[in-house]
Amino acid sequence: MIRDKLLDILAEIIGTDEVRNNPDIRIFEQGLLDSFGIIQLFIEINEQLNIEIAPTEVDREMWATPNKIIAYLEERVTA
Numbered sequence: 001m002i003r004d005k006l007l008d009i010l011a012e013i014i015g016t017d018e019v020r021n022n023p024d025i026r027i028f029e030q031g032l033l034d035s036f037g038i039i040q041l042f043i044e045i046n047e048q049l050n051i052e053i054a055p056t057e058v059d060r061e062m063w064a065t066p067n068k069i070i071a072y073l074e075e076r077v078t079a
Helices: 002-014 035-049 066-078
Strands: none
Touching (some): 002 035, 035 066
């Protein structure tokens, strides 16, 4: 559930299905997500997955790829 929803959210924010095709793509290094996009991502995760993320909780390396974001969110839910 988290995986599919997160990939949907990312694809919508980024404007490409590339994140679904390659969930290990480095989204910041590839210029797919910027600081405005990450704030949108936090908002959408909160609204659609009911997981509140504070910008100070994460850094770009922790969220460098869609798979890393998914792992982080799954860990938050099970913790």
